[in-house]
Amino acid sequence: MKVLLIEDERTIADFIKEGLEEEGYQVDVCENGRQGLQMALEGLGGYDLLLLDWMLPGMSGIEICRAIRKESAEIPILFLTAKDTTDDVIFGLDAGANDYLRKPFAFGELLARIRGVAARKTRRYPPSQARKH
Ligand code: CA
Numbered sequence: 001m002k003v004l005l006i007e008d009e010r011t012i013a014d015f016i017k018e019g020l021e022e023e024g025y026q027v028d029v030c031e032n033g034r035q036g037l038q039m040a041l042e043g044l045g046g047y048d049l050l051l052l053d054w055m056l057p058g059m060s061g062i063e064i065c066r067a068i069r070k071e072s073a074e075i076p077i078l079f080l081t082a083k084d085t086t087d088d089v090i091f092g093l094d095a096g097a098n099d100y101l102r103k104p105f106a107f108g109e110l111l112a113r114i115r116g117v118a119a120r121k122t123r124r125y126p127p128s129q130a131r132k133h
Pocket of ligand 1: 007008009053054055056
């Protein structure tokens with residue numbers, strides 16, 4: 001399974017990359033939002049999952065998420081962020097994310113959520129079907 005991690009905090013990115021590689025995942029890391037979006041779009045056929053930080057240089061995770069959803073409703077997107085109010089969670093999910101993980105998180109929870117979104121990969125999340133509330 002190939003993962004693209006867009007995360008500008010080096011320690012978190014290294015922690016996730018090393019941990020996922022130990023679990024057999026292949027991980028590419030990008031620290032810049034705009035570059036990350038480009039990598040995601042160019043690699044849409046190749047990445048199985050996108051791990052996306054919210055606050056990024058160049059472009060926010062929300063903008064990246066929306067831009068990717070215009071191109072592909074299928075790639076699972078999991079937000080990793082310190083934002084943790086209910087409004088933020090709803091905003092992130094409405095932007096097209098499949099799930100949401102609050103920092104700091106236990107690595108086991110990350111793995112469980114990755115398994116969860118990967119299992120639901122066949123479900124489609126077009127922006128027009130954003131959850132109502
Ligand atoms: Ca960040």
